[in-house]
Structure formats: structure tokens, C-alpha cells
Amino acid sequence: MRGLPAHRLTTAHLQAAYPFVSEGGFGGRGAYIGRDLFGGAFTYDAFELYEQGVITSPNMVVAGQLGRGKSALVKSFALRQLTFGRRVVVMDPKGEYGALTGVCGCEPIRLAPGGATKLNPLDRRIAQEEQLRLLQAITSASLDRTLKPQERTALERALDTSVAKAGEATIPLVVENLLNPTGDAASAVSTDRSTLTEWGREGAFELRRLVSGDLRGMFDGETSPTVDLDSPIVVLDLSAVYDSDALGILMTCAAAWLQGLLARDSSRKTIFVVDEAWAILSNLGIAKWLQASFKLSRARGLQNIAVMHRFSDLSATGAQGSQQERVARGLLSDTETKVVYAQPHGEIAATRDLLGLTDTEAALLPQLDRGIALWKVGERSFLVWHRLGSTERALVDTDSRMVRATVA
Numbered sequence: 001m002r003g004l005p006a007h008r009l010t011t012a013h014l015q016a017a018y019p020f021v022s023e024g025g026f027g028g029r030g031a032y033i034g035r036d037l038f039g040g041a042f043t044y045d046a047f048e049l050y051e052q053g054v055i056t057s058p059n060m061v062v063a064g065q066l067g068r069g070k071s072a073l074v075k076s077f078a079l080r081q082l083t084f085g086r087r088v089v090v091m092d093p094k095g096e097y098g099a100l101t102g103v104c105g106c107e108p109i110r111l112a113p114g115g116a117t118k119l120n121p122l123d124r125r126i127a128q129e130e131q132l133r134l135l136q137a138i139t140s141a142s143l144d145r146t147l148k149p150q151e152r153t154a155l156e157r158a159l160d161t162s163v164a165k166a167g168e169a170t171i172p173l174v175v176e177n178l179l180n181p182t183g184d185a186a187s188a189v190s191t192d193r194s195t196l197t198e199w200g201r202e203g204a205f206e207l208r209r210l211v212s213g214d215l216r217g218m219f220d221g222e223t224s225p226t227v228d229l230d231s232p233i234v235v236l237d238l239s240a241v242y243d244s245d246a247l248g249i250l251m252t253c254a255a256a257w258l259q260g261l262l263a264r265d266s267s268r269k270t271i272f273v274v275d276e277a278w279a280i281l282s283n284l285g286i287a288k289w290l291q292a293s294f295k296l297s298r299a300r301g302l303q304n305i306a307v308m309h310r311f312s313d314l315s316a317t318g319a320q321g322s323q324q325e326r327v328a329r330g331l332l333s334d335t336e337t338k339v340v341y342a343q344p345h346g347e348i349a350a351t352r353d354l355l356g357l358t359d360t361e362a363a364l365l366p367q368l369d370r371g372i373a374l375w376k377v378g379e380r381s382f383l384v385w386h387r388l389g390s391t392e393r394a395l396v397d398t399d400s401r402m403v404r405a406t407v408a
Ligand SMILES: Nc1ncnc2c1ncn2[C@@H]1O[C@H](COP(=O)(O)OP(=O)(O)OP(=O)(O)O)[C@@H](O)[C@H]1O
Pocket: 064, 065, 066, 067, 068, 069, 070, 071, 072, 073, 309, 370, 371, 372, 385, 386, 387, 388, 393, 396, 397, 398, 399, 400
């Protein structure tokens, strides 16, 4: 066995300085994560812990500075959980989970403007209230403000008319029905067509970007028949739009489609990873969508895992600051596993506050080396060194990609 990597603080020091920060692990049940620096092996499985009553929500947030090993943890955890028969679904904005699908003999689903694959976030297999929730979230995010009640009503009417007319709604159909509502749609809410058109116009113009703007071709029609959700691991590669200012909206469309379909089959325990979740969390409209999804996870047999850099990603400043703060706190209250890698000094106060860390735990955070994280699971705390197997190392290596990208 290899020794510990070079730490700024050795385990012995940690133990002496912080005798109460951590404790022995959960015993043998669950996937192996690595070494509990205050005990033996550390294993973890949210579904097991949920059944045992250790946690009341399976969701997880993984946070930490660049390159500390967040994605590596998620990748190796996913791989280890596959052997327990769990299904793994990943939103992959940087296109770095392809090697993982290769192990299972499948391919990522690549989404690109004008590409070969379309997903319909208003797919007929998804419950209509979920479709509406998504439409309202992405419209609010695109407008960068909370929707007025009239705007929500216009969206609801347009969705209803689209389903009634075509059997399955699509975003182009919703746009069309927002801009040209039927008399029935208007009278259903005791108004006239021109008023309903007014209510829906601004939202329609924003949604058009997904239909005829620079983002067309991904979410503007029925789902491509080739898309296969049956494999044990499904990766949605969104790297073609990583630089788009609408990345969060696109991720939300894709996540809503996936979660809507997964909700139909909750018999299979599923781990749903949103890497680079800051893209969703930085916008209030879609952050609310994510928070609601976290709430639904128990009923759906889902463990959501959101990966981000810092907890202040969750709490923006400005006019929407207080609402954003509420969303952040709501999201964290539905997240009983928080895995915290190194955080810069400037982030410590916010992290301590949002996670309810002790002073001792907070003081540790700037000192953690790559691969080592503070795990808060329910009421308990652990300091865990994530261990990688030799095969896994190649699957999680993002450093050499960086090197290649720099050389190229
Ligand atoms: N536990 C570990 N042991 C050894 N190497 C590790 C460990 N965790 C991560 N690494 C290595 O560190 C590099 C960066 O890891 P990773 O891509 O997971 O970082 P990240 O926190 O997701 O960064 P970013 O915020 O940029 O996405 C990878 O090349 C990976 O191989």
C-alpha cells in the first residue's frame, strides 16, 4: 500500500490538533470510498444509510476548489456503485465521463446545436406538471426574473393546447401557442386572445432561442429514437455548449428530460450526477427547479449528486440575493451528505454557516490536500482520503487532458 500523499498536515497532527472532528466510519455496507483518516476503511451508500435511518435524504453535494478531486470521487463512486446494480446517470458539461461509459461498453449521448440527437423536455412520457415546471423554470431563467402569475398562466395554457393538438408538446409548439393562443385557451382563464398573447409574448421570444437561435436542434422536437436509457450508465455530454451563456438552461432541459423519464421507473436505485452544478445554481429560476428535484428524490428512488466549487455558488448577491439564499438553504436541507474538499480562506465563513460546521471543521478546510475531504453525513463527520485503484486512475485523470489541451 502506498503511503499518504504529501500533506501540509499529517494525520497524526490532525488527530492531535482536532481530536473530536471525526469518528470511525459506517461499517462495511456500501461502496468503498477510501481511508477514514481516524479509523479504517470508509464505505458509503446513501440508499443503505437511508434504510438504516442514518439519513432522511439521499442527496449529496460535493464542493471544493479546482482540481481537488471532486469529479474523480464521483466517477469512481459511480463505477463502484454499478457493481451493486445501481444505475448511474450523469450530466457531463465538460465531456469527461466518456471513459466511464466505455467500461460498460456504451457511449455518451452527445448533445450539440444542430447535432444528430434531440431530447424533448416535454416528452409525452413525462408527467405534464413536470413539463410545466420545466417550462416555467427555463422561461424565468431566460428572462432573468421571477415570472408574473399571468406569464405562468400563459405558459400553462400554451402547454395544454400543444398537448391537446399534437398529442405531445414540443418547445416550438409551445412558442407557437404562446404567440397565437386559441380562443379556447383564452376563455379557459376568462380572458381574450389578445390579452393572453400579451401575457405570453416575452416568454415566447426567450424560448425561441432554443428553437431558432444559436441553440437550435437539441431540445426543439421529439426525442430521437436512438436515445437509449436502458444501459447501466447514461452520460449526457454537453461539452459542445460548455461555453454558452445558456449552459445552465440547457443542462436543466436535459436533466428535466432524464429525471422525468427516470421517475417512471423508480424500482431501480439511481444515482443522478450533475457535475459543474454551479451553471444551474447561478440562476434563480433554474436553481429553484433543481431544489424541487432534490425534494422529489426520495419518492423517485434517486440520489442526486451536485458538484460545485464553493457554497457561495448557492447564494448570489443583488436583488435576488435573499430568494437565492432561501433556495440554497432549501437545497441543503434536502442534502444530508456534504463532501467538502479544500476551500479558500475567503469561503470558510459562508461554508461554515451554510453547512453548520464546527469551528474545528471549518479551520481544517483550507488545509485539505487533493483527494481528502470532510464528509458530513447526517449528524456525523468524517475525514476521508479517497483512494483510487490503478484502473480507475486512467478513468479519472483530468490533469493530462489539461496538459494535452495546453500543448495542442
Ligand atoms: N483521490 C485521488 N488520488 C489521486 N489523484 C487524484 C485523486 N482525486 C483526484 N485526483 C487527480 O486529480 C486530478 C483532478 O481531479 P478532478 O478532475 O476530480 O478535480 P475536480 O475537483 O473535479 O476539478 P474541477 O473543479 O476543475 O472540475 C485528476 O487528474 C485526478 O486524477
